[in-house]
Amino acid sequence: QDEVMTSSGTEKALSLLRRLPRVSIGNLGPNPGAHNEKRRGRGIYGGKTHGAGSGGSGQRQNFMRVGYETGNTPFYLRFSYQTYYKGHHLKLSYTPLCMGKLQMMIDTNRLRCDVPVDVTQLMATGLFSISPQQKEGGFMLENEGIDHFKATINIEVQWANEAVIASVERNGGFITTAYFDPLSLTAAIKPVEFFGRGIAIPRRMLPPQHLIDYYSDPKNRGYLADPAEVARERFLLAQKYGYELPDVNASPNKDILLERKDPRQIFFGLEPGWVVNLKDKVILKPTDPELKEHFAS
Amino acid sequence: MLKMSLYRVIEAGYRRGGRRLSTHIAPLFQETTPTQQETFSENEEDIIEQKRNKSRLKQWHFAKYHSQIQELTDDEEQVLSLRFQRKLYGSYGAISGISSAKLWPSKEELATEKERESITYPHTVQEMINIAKEQKKQEEKLLKERQEDLVRKVAKLKEWKMEVNKRVAKQEKEAQEAKEKKERLIEEVRSILGYRIDPKDERFKEALLKKEMEDKKASKAAKKLARQQRLIERLTEASAEVPSAGRSSTDDEPNRDPPSNTSGSPEV
Numbered sequence: 013q014d015e016v017m018t019s020s021g022t023e024k025a026l027s028l029l030r031r032l033p034r035v036s037i038g039n040l041g042p043n044p045g046a047h048n049e050k051r052r053g054r055g056i057y058g059g060k061t062h063g064a065g066s067g068g069s070g071q072r073q074n075f076m077r078v079g080y081e082t083g084n085t086p087f088y089l090r091f092s093y094q095t096y097y098k099g100h101h102l103k104l105s106y107t108p109l110c111m112g113k114l115q116m117m118i119d120t121n122r123l124r125c126d127v128p129v130d131v132t133q134l135m136a137t138g139l140f141s142i143s144p145q146q147k148e149g150g151f152m153l154e155n156e157g158i159d160h161f162k163a164t165i166n167i168e169v170q171w172a173n174e175a176v177i178a179s180v181e182r183n184g185g186f187i188t189t190a191y192f193d194p195l196s197l198t199a200a201i202k203p204v205e206f207f208g209r210g211i212a213i214p215r216r217m218l219p220p221q222h223l224i225d226y227y228s229d230p231k232n233r234g235y236l237a238d239p240a241e242v243a244r245e246r247f248l249l250a251q252k253y254g255y256e257l258p259d260v261n262a263s264p265n266k267d268i269l270l271e272r273k274d275p276r277q278i279f280f281g282l283e284p285g286w287v288v289n290l291k292d293k294v295i296l297k298p299t300d301p302e303l304k305e306h307f308a309s
Numbered sequence: 310m311l312k313m314s315l316y317r318v319i320e321a322g323y324r325r326g327g328r329r330l331s332t333h334i335a336p337l338f339q340e341t342t343p344t345q346q347e348t349f350s351e352n353e354e355d356i357i358e359q360k361r362n363k364s365r366l367k368q369w370h371f372a373k374y375h376s377q378i379q380e381l382t383d384d385e386e387q388v389l390s391l392r393f394q395r396k397l398y399g400s401y402g403a404i405s406g407i408s409s410a411k412l413w414p415s416k417e418e419l420a421t422e423k424e425r426e427s428i429t430y431p432h433t434v435q436e437m438i439n440i441a442k443e444q445k446k447q448e449e450k451l452l453k454e455r456q457e458d459l460v461r462k463v464a465k466l467k468e469w470k471m472e473v474n475k476r477v478a479k480q481e482k483e484a485q486e487a488k489e490k491k492e493r494l495i496e497e498v499r500s501i502l503g504y505r506i507d508p509k510d511e512r513f514k515e516a517l518l519k520k521e522m523e524d525k526k527a528s529k530a531a532k533k534l535a536r537q538q539r540l541i542e543r544l545t546e547a548s549a550e551v552p553s554a555g556r557s558s559t560d561d562e563p564n565r566d567p568p569s570n571t572s573g574s575p576e577v
Binding site: 218228285287291292300301 | 396398409413419495
């Protein structure tokens, strides 16, 4: 007899396979339970109320209004006001720029150091987006990376704290905080678009009353502060933080470092009232005395 | 190319439901400069140049692509906004033919701008700085005043606490005394009547009333006695001071019978 171990089941299966026609889609059927033959309920009892229960207001879909808490004052009516955003439309927000990122941009040549750095230059890197319409004021420098900040730059931002100012000045650089009103900021961040409008460069407007304090304080290196007081504060800050203040007159970039904008000026080297055309590469200046007076005020 | 004479100006409009002025599709004015395609130039070069253009682009698409611009006609200059004309200059430069005088604010625009500024920025820088300083000073002043006020009040705090405690103690004491007095009265009335009785009962109330009357009389008598005693004291003091002969002892007796009425009682 056979000594090969074959079960009769296997033998049967194999013999079936030999005899029966080829397996194809037409011969196959699903395993029992593979297909869920769910049929939508139709009819009075086969329909089974479709989740509404039997009888009563549930089945009549008689729902109370959303939020109703069966009589007590509902949560959505309990608080007549909430002050989370009170006055938010009167406040500006600033794009944070860490000192570490600034150093990185300078090191990778993304940001030029051989010209004074302001909003226009920072936006020209293409790494930031500012929308003045959304009440954004510009850039604010953050503390992250002040310890290893090594660049000597002349930078103009919209907000800076003491530590940041110290880290910039320690390396012989200069920092100024300046306010740009929304229209001026729109011009400053996208100068090419602005010049395409064919209008005269406007005057930069003053800060609102609640910000004048900040921008006229020499401690913040405000652009409205007295330069003599700013120099004094520079000296005092060096003493406070314990670094030797480098002499600017000895540096080769003296002109660049000492360049400052007029409070009414938006672009370095361009005065209000001038019309710049990038197609013809010309600058047109007004001759009418009334216009001159207006743009010089 | 000669510019044709001025005709009636039609207002700037829109065509085919678009949102932009369709100056290139439908002229806004009754006269237009002839398009490039329409020119019948005498010059052979121009004709050849026209034939060279095989782009099959529409005239305006060709112009846009090659940054070409036709100078605006007088009508167009009048109708199209300053803003639009400035933008043309900004995009195309001097070849747009826009007069550079239009780039600066017109007299009306300047007046409006000045008015807006005078309302939005009424103060100069110095004024604003001074206002800020004043505000700060005011805040500090208020704060300082409040702090001083608090210091003064804290100094008196101990005294006030004592006063409050005294008042409370006094009130409590009074309440306690009243309660005790009431209890005593009740007990006394009960002892008088001899049996336990409800305070609200009628008989109790009568007894209470009687007791109160008696109490009053007793207190009155006591007061009178006290007054008499004081009088005696005063007189003895006066007599002690005056060393002259003493008075009759009869004067010192207040409880003397009143003199009889000798006028006679009326006869019935």
